[in-house]
Amino acid sequence: MNETMTRFSANKVVDTVIVGTGAGGAPLMAELARQGRTVVALEAGPKFDANRYTPDEMGAQELYWRHERLSGGTTPQAFGGNNSGTGVGGSLLHYGAFLPRMDPRDFQLKTETGEGEDWPFGYDELLPYIERVEDFIGVSGPASYPWDAQRRYAYPPPAANGAALKMRDACDQVGLRHADGPVALVTQERDQPYYGRRDACQNCGACHQGCRNSSKSGADNTWLPMAVAHGGEIRPGCMVTGFERDTQGRITAVIYQRAGREERQKCRSVVLSAGAVETARLLLHTGLANSSGLVGRNYMTHISTQVWGVFDDEMRPNKGYPSLTITEDMIRPKGADFAGGYLLQSLGMMPVTWTAGLARGSNRRGESLARTLAHYNHSAGIGMHGETLPRDENRVTLSEERDGFGLPKPRIDYSYGPNEEAMHRHATDVMTALWRSVDAKDIRVFSRAAHMIGTCRMGKDSAKAVVTPYGQSFDIDNLWISDHSIFPSAGAANPALTIMALSLRTAEAMMKVL
Numbered sequence: 001m002n003e004t005m006t007r008f009s010a011n012k013v014v015d016t017v018i019v020g021t022g023a024g025g026a027p028l029m030a031e032l033a034r035q036g037r038t039v040v041a042l043e044a045g046p047k048f049d050a051n052r053y054t055p056d057e058m059g060a061q062e063l064y065w066r067h068e069r070l071s072g073g074t075t076p077q078a079f080g081g082n083n084s085g086t087g088v089g090g091s092l093l094h095y096g097a098f099l100p101r102m103d104p105r106d107f108q109l110k111t112e113t114g115e116g117e118d119w120p121f122g123y124d125e126l127l128p129y130i131e132r133v134e135d136f137i138g139v140s141g142p143a144s145y146p147w148d149a150q151r152r153y154a155y156p157p158p159a160a161n162g163a164a165l166k167m168r169d170a171c172d173q174v175g176l177r178h179a180d181g182p183v184a185l186v187t188q189e190r191d192q193p194y195y196g197r198r199d200a201c202q203n204c205g206a207c208h209q210g211c212r213n214s215s216k217s218g219a220d221n222t223w224l225p226m227a228v229a230h231g232g233e234i235r236p237g238c239m240v241t242g243f244e245r246d247t248q249g250r251i252t253a254v255i256y257q258r259a260g261r262e263e264r265q266k267c268r269s270v271v272l273s274a275g276a277v278e279t280a281r282l283l284l285h286t287g288l289a290n291s292s293g294l295v296g297r298n299y300m301t302h303i304s305t306q307v308w309g310v311f312d313d314e315m316r317p318n319k320g321y322p323s324l325t326i327t328e329d330m331i332r333p334k335g336a337d338f339a340g341g342y343l344l345q346s347l348g349m350m351p352v353t354w355t356a357g358l359a360r361g362s363n364r365r366g367e368s369l370a371r372t373l374a375h376y377n378h379s380a381g382i383g384m385h386g387e388t389l390p391r392d393e394n395r396v397t398l399s400e401e402r403d404g405f406g407l408p409k410p411r412i413d414y415s416y417g418p419n420e421e422a423m424h425r426h427a428t429d430v431m432t433a434l435w436r437s438v439d440a441k442d443i444r445v446f447s448r449a450a451h452m453i454g455t456c457r458m459g460k461d462s463a464k465a466v467v468t469p470y471g472q473s474f475d476i477d478n479l480w481i482s483d484h485s486i487f488p489s490a491g492a493a494n495p496a497l498t499i500m501a502l503s504l505r506t507a508e509a510m511m512k513v514l
Contacts, residue, residue, distance in 0.1 A: 006231045010265055014038040015514050017254045017267040019240045019282070022090015023499040024483030025273030026219035026227070027133070031507035033230035037514055040265055041227070042238040042256055044274075045086030048093065050220070053210030057352040060209035063087055063094040069277060070399050073415040077301060077449050078360070084275055084452060088236050089220035091275075092496065094208050097184040097216050098323050099139055099497045100343060101130060101148075103331045106387065106491035115339035115419065116389045117298075117488040120460050120469040129501035137217035137500075138186040138198070146177045147328045155187045158201050161320025163380035166311065166438060167346040168325055170382075173437035181326035181345060184217040184496070194225040203320045205348060223500075238263075239405050242286055243270070250478045257405055269478040269514060271471075271506075276485040280396040280455035281410040289456075289473040294466050296396040296455050299414060300490040303386035304450035305424050306347060306357070307431035308379055309440025315380040317348035323383070330384075330430060331492055338422040342386030342492050344431065351376055361446030375442065382434055384427040385450065388490050389419050396455050414449070451495055456485040470509035471502070482506045 008014055015037040018025045025041055032039050048063070065086045069079040085091035104123035109116040134153070141153030157180035160168070164180075171178040185207075190198045192214075198221060199213035207216060214221045224234060237258055244253040244264065253264045272279045280296040283289050325346040332341045349357070355373060358364065364372055394415060398408035416424070428445050435443050459465025462474035467486055473479040482503045484495045491498070 020273035026223035027503035028507040030223040030226040033232035039232040055206035070411040072413040092218040099184040100493040102491040113339040133500040141182040162315035163346040164324040170434035194229040276452040298390035298454040300453040301449035306383040306446040308381040309435040310442040322348040340387030347381030458486040471506040
């Protein structure tokens with residue numbers, strides 16, 4: 001950790017303690033510190049040295065949240081992989097850096113279709129914060145974006161790999177528009193404020209294994225250095241387990257475990273930025289902020305079905321940026337029998353991840369599996385991210401099992417409903433047709449879900465939401481939430497950009513009361 005970093009004593013009443021240093025916590029920390037507030041961020045994971053990152057998939061598991069989570073429901077989600085992270089920088093250490101914006105219609109899905117849930121504000125309210133995020137962290141993209149003529153990106157896109165080029169050909173064959181997707185990396189050398197030089201992307205393809213040259217725009221090379229430069233303190237290896245409160249019920253200190261010892265930090269306010277599962281688990285464990293009964297409920301993912309094919313040409317799926325080509329033409333597909341929509345992206349993938357997905361998502365075994373694996377270098381995929389509807393029965397609860405910190409392990413029950421099943425079928429047909437149009441062989445479908453969304457939704461009515469539209473608890477006025485647990489609906493876009501934009505918006509609201 002930076003030797004010049006400010007360090008606060010446990011008895012110092014800091015303005016804010018932030019739990020988590022990823023997309024929800026880091027921008028807020030940077031903004032509060034920049035405005036002169038005293039801030040401590042508690043991170044459960046360690047501080048990593050980017051020079052140690054390698055393309056090795058097994059070694060990269062140190063970046064993943066490995067604490068056990070229990071899965072239930074008819075569409076149980078696999079945990080322990082890259083759907084959540086650990087370490088200073090959170091999941092942005094290993095995210096794929098695909099950074100699309102939410103579609104404006106996704107903010108008002110219930111008004112549009114009668115299904116799902118509306119956000120308490122629209123796209124135009126969030127757009128200035130979205131643009132601030134893109135400008136500060138560095139995002140590459142096409143000169144002209146087919147679905148938003150006003151949008152501009154600071155850097156040109158990286159070179160397309162085999163999967164991206166093949167998906168372009170397929171889109172042309174079936175009449176879908178396509179473009180280079182927005183990617184949170186810099187393709188030219190950049191002098192990052194408060195951090196220093198970030199090298200241009202080398203197109204190595206190891207985005208999920210950590211970025212050694214800092215071309216990928218994470219929290220560790222953007223927001224967090226800014227926070228430290230302005231006097232913020234980051235404490236790695238600190239697992240939050242509870243809170244102290246005064247006679248009025250306001251939080252006065254955060255309790256955490258570090259190196260086997262229980263410690264506490266006094267504070268005037270707390271921000272939970274631990275993600276949809278861990279934020280809900282902590283609130284359920286402490287019994288706080290749940291007068292609505294909605295903490296843990298309405299857990300959502302993205303439908304992330306993949307369709308893979310084998311081609312005569314070499315695809316080399318481990319080479320180049322993994323997911324460059326995008327089409328948003330299915331955000332509202334004509335004649336669909338479901339509410340909402342989905343985006344499509346090309347897929348390259350490292351071999352271990354690809355093999356695990358194949359084994360988990362298909363019934364191929366023995367010689368059949370071995371023959372399929374032998375075609376890895378000729379394989380390419382298309383994947384979707386589709387809206388799932390909030391459902392009360394999809395939820396995070398506390399199990400009877402305890403972890404090493406003495407906390408109940410979270411149980412996540414998740415099942416697709418009729419809307420999700422219909423969207424999965426529609427997207428499978430579209431992606432299969434795309435690959436058939438360019439003579440793919442051995443086409444196979446992997447059914448999967450990605451991301452973790454919901455569990456502490458925001459809204460205007462305290463009986464129907466956990467926090468206000470700015471992330472402030474209705475029950476405890478010095479408790480805030482800044483992560484994707486507050487999303488009322490999932491939308492179709494990868495959540496990282498929206499989380500960061502909301503984080504800046506929440507910081508702005510906190511400044512008015514701190």
